[in-house]
Amino acid sequence: xxxxxxxxxxxxxxxxxxxxxxxxxxxxxxxxxxxxxxxxxxxxxxxxxxxxxxxxxxxxxxxxxxx
Amino acid sequence: xxxxxxxxxxxxxxxxxxxxxxxxxxxxxxxxxxxxxxxxxxxxxxxxxxxxxxxxxxxxxxxxxxx
Amino acid sequence: xxxxxxxxxxxxxxxxxxxxxxxxxxxxxxxxxxxxxxxxxxxxxxxxxxxxxxxxxxxxxxxxxxx
Amino acid sequence: xxxxxxxxxxxxxxxxxxxxxxxxxxxxxxxxxxxxxxxxxxxxxxxxxxxxxxxxxxxxxxxxxxx
Amino acid sequence: xxxxxxxxxxxxxxxxxxxxxxxxxxxxxxxxxxxxxxxxxxxxxxxxxxxxxxxxxxxxxxxxxxx
Amino acid sequence: xxxxxxxxxxxxxxxxxxxxxxxxxxxxxxxxxxxxxxxxxxxxxxxxxxxxxxxxxxxxxxxxxxx
Numbered sequence: 001x002x003x004x005x006x007x008x009x010x011x012x013x014x015x016x017x018x019x020x021x022x023x024x025x026x027x028x029x030x031x032x033x034x035x036x037x038x039x040x041x042x043x044x045x046x047x048x049x050x051x052x053x054x055x056x057x058x059x060x061x062x063x064x065x066x067x
Numbered sequence: 068x069x070x071x072x073x074x075x076x077x078x079x080x081x082x083x084x085x086x087x088x089x090x091x092x093x094x095x096x097x098x099x100x101x102x103x104x105x106x107x108x109x110x111x112x113x114x115x116x117x118x119x120x121x122x123x124x125x126x127x128x129x130x131x132x133x134x
Numbered sequence: 135x136x137x138x139x140x141x142x143x144x145x146x147x148x149x150x151x152x153x154x155x156x157x158x159x160x161x162x163x164x165x166x167x168x169x170x171x172x173x174x175x176x177x178x179x180x181x182x183x184x185x186x187x188x189x190x191x192x193x194x195x196x197x198x199x200x201x
Numbered sequence: 202x203x204x205x206x207x208x209x210x211x212x213x214x215x216x217x218x219x220x221x222x223x224x225x226x227x228x229x230x231x232x233x234x235x236x237x238x239x240x241x242x243x244x245x246x247x248x249x250x251x252x253x254x255x256x257x258x259x260x261x262x263x264x265x266x267x268x
Numbered sequence: 269x270x271x272x273x274x275x276x277x278x279x280x281x282x283x284x285x286x287x288x289x290x291x292x293x294x295x296x297x298x299x300x301x302x303x304x305x306x307x308x309x310x311x312x313x314x315x316x317x318x319x320x321x322x323x324x325x326x327x328x329x330x331x332x333x334x335x
Numbered sequence: 336x337x338x339x340x341x342x343x344x345x346x347x348x349x350x351x352x353x354x355x356x357x358x359x360x361x362x363x364x365x366x367x368x369x370x371x372x373x374x375x376x377x378x379x380x381x382x383x384x385x386x387x388x389x390x391x392x393x394x395x396x397x398x399x400x401x402x
Contacts, residue, residue: 203343
């Protein structure tokens with residue numbers, strides 16, 4: 001009965017990609033730890049790039065520079 | 068001084084229902100564990116059904132099938 | 135299918151008290167929001183008082199002063 | 202490689218203020234615990250006042266009363 | 269730069285299993301969402317069965333009944 | 336009334352360092368966002384290096400190689 005929370009920046013993940021991610025994580029918990037998929041819960045949080053920092057810098061700025 | 072995070076799917080909970088939930092959880096922590104309600108914090112996250120999976124399946128799909 | 139995370143300081147909650155809390159929160163989500171108890175997950179984290187701060191002060195110190 | 206999650210009520214924090222917060226927390230982890238800023242991640246969640254409770258009461262109501 | 273938090277009950281996962289899980293989730297985020305593995309962070313929390321509830325019941329009790 | 340959760344690897348942070356971190360984060364939220372320190376909550380989680388991964392690799396292994 002694992003609970004998985006995945007936080008990603010909000011940069012256009014599609015419903016199909018998110019469904020694939022949820023299915024993949026659930027299967028991975030079954031194959032690596034023998035966890036029951038029926039009670040495995042996965043929650044994805046999509047976070048605005050203004051609200052995510054790495055290296056002390058906001059992702060919005062990192063993305064601008066990368067262009 | 069407990070901190071409670073409640074994650075639910077975003078399917079139309081009203082402000083009144085959420086207020087009732089916050090009040091109820093705060094009282095429950097007082098009656099079961101003698102926690103001080105004044106410093107009990109409750110945060111509710113409402114998550115899109117595309118971003119919530121159970122049993123390896125996205126809730127959006129589960130809801131469609133249930134109709 | 136709600137997910138609830140309750141963080142409390144590690145100050146002697148018994149297994150019975152925690153069971154009562156888990157049962158109570160699950161019932162509360164059913165009565166206030168009509169959530170299915172079968173898939174409601176509750177996880178309690180007990181945090182050392184050295185690792186919890188409020189008002190800029192560590193709980194260990196607050197507890198010492200209160201004696 | 203710390204991970205920091207900051208939850209605040211959604212009451213008008215600007216991108217500049219959030220950038221300052223991310224930079225400040227990252228520096229603080231370096232000065233207090235010698236953590237490498239390059240792999241320090243900070244995520245800010247802005248929560249609607251209807252979804253945040255303290256003292257058993259919703260922040261929306263607390264703000265109304267404070268006016 | 270995703271952040272993934274996996275909560276499982278503390279029931280004997282080995283270091284090898286956890287390493288396999290961390291590697292698998294990181295690869296999955298790369299294949300499904302093209303996320304950079306270098307900055308993908310995965311944190312596993314192992315929670316005592318007394319502190320995990322599903323269906324309003326503590327896992328410790330569910331495990332006893334299953335024997 | 337912010338809530339801050341700081342996750343670090345469990346590698347010997349002292350009570351004094353954690354107290355300094357809690358005080359620093361609380362002050363930072365006051366100076367950057369004018370948040371009331373009295374209701375600012377900070378919780379530090381210290382995670383075993385076996386349970387933390389970055390770049391698809393467990394921190395225990397990264398630390399061994401760095402010696």
